[in-house]
Amino acid sequence: MRRVIVLGSTGSVGTQALDVIRANPRRFEVVGLSAGSNRVELERQAAQFGVDDLALGADEAEQLVRDVEADVVLNGITGSVGLGPTLAALEAGRTLALANKESLIVGGELVTAAAQPGQIVPVDSEHSAIAQALRCGDRAEVRRLVLTASGGPFRGRSRASLAQVTPAEALAHPTWDMGRMITTNSATLVNKGLEVIEAHLLFAVPYDDIEVVVHPQSIVHSMVEFVDGSTIAQASPPDMRLPISLGLDWPNRVGGVGRPLDWSAAASWSFEPLDHAAFPAIALAKRVGTAGRTYPAVFNAANEQAVDAFHEGRLSFLGIVDTVTRVVEEHEAPEQLTRETLADAERWARDAAERVIAAGGRWRAGQPQP
Incomplete structure (x- = not known):
């Protein structure tokens, strides 16, 4: 028990x-x-x-x-x-x-x-999938981690076509039923960027060896590629x-918690490359993850502020990641990472994001740092 x-x-x-x-x-x-x-x-x-x-x-x-x-x-x-x-x-x-x-x-x-x-x-389903797949080999045998993303409600859309996205459209996720913040983060792919940072911290795999691939069916939850060319994927209905x-x-399995895949029914799974021009959040997340210290906290806090502004009608959909980018670029991280410096950095990031939003997305230089 x-x-x-x-x-x-x-x-x-x-x-x-x-x-x-x-x-x-x-x-x-x-x-x-x-x-x-x-x-x-x-x-x-x-x-x-x-x-x-x-x-x-x-x-x-x-x-x-x-x-x-x-x-x-x-x-x-x-x-x-x-x-x-x-x-x-x-x-x-x-x-x-x-x-x-x-x-x-x-x-x-x-x-x-x-x-x-x-x-x-x-x-998280993606990181649970990786943890399961990693049991198939030693860490030294891992070539890279492959995180799958559904692509959200705007898969296949160009950046220009996202300029007029409404909050209702952003919340219409094709697979998962989640709250407002996570669903919006899935639409911008900020959520997947956060998961890249999480994968690095959980599994000690370099950022250059963590990839994201779009998989609309959300059946393969993530994969591990090994040095011999073998790829181990964990697949199950989304649950x-x-x-x-x-x-x-962990690591014991609990019987009867979810239904298995129906292998008697015809099905197709597809995988697509990520459009980094339309969804720049993942590249930005790798940058802040590599920088470390308080940069991920600033990334996360600025995003939360920007998402709220989007749903309040004060910011465009594209403005969410644009605002986060501007705040991250202005941030100067302290040398020491403590709960106090994290709290200071988060407060600064929220204030900075509001200033960017109020200025119509134009950063006003020279704002104070924590």
Whole structure:
């Protein structure tokens, strides 16, 4: 029986994790739950699973992780506010089932330095696929990682054709049902850029050896290419309960969490190269990931601010990544990466993004740095 704390339990990942746990009562026990602000749903979940230890907000979630004995902490919090709970789980020696990619990306070396080998188990479908494929060979035998992207709702569109995209169009993802921020990030491919940084930090593979390929069917979740020319792919119908279940009991598989592919039915899978001119976010993400320190935090915070402005009608769709690019280029990172310098950099990035947006996308030089 694995004792599990679910952070972000009222969100998409959290509710699906509880589905997996509910279906396997002899395998998992919920010992703690946290939500951002939905107290009513949190209390309903607590009553259903018999949980006494609850938290509202990221600070309370961090304390919950430190105070409650558990084998696994599933971090399904959205955004960089998940950094504190991520570090708390690692420092307490828990297995961290990580769906909160922002905490790893923003925390960078703070998170990787706190983690013991194998302590972080990825829950993103792409990184779970890579972790599964990596079991087929030694790390020294890996030539490159190949992350698949659905291409979002604008696959095949030119940059010029994206100028008038509306928020409703950006939220019409062809495969996944996600929240506003993640769905918009999938449309701009910022989400895939964040996943490239995450892959580098999780698997210690150089950025030059991490590629992105467009796979509209979202059946092959990612691949590992080995030095002998063999490529190992993980394939399954799109269902987050599969990587969640692996995160909860890695490396063991939990039966019955998802349906298998139907090999008796005809199907075609296609793969396409990425259009970097239309979707420059991935190249930008590799730049900020290589720069390290507070650059990924600035990238993420500026993007969150720009996405909100887009949905508020203050910024165009193309302006999202353009704004992030301008803010990243103006940033001057401090020498030391700490939780304090990260917080300062994020505040500066949000203010800088607002100045860019207010100026109609034109950067006003000489703005103060953190």
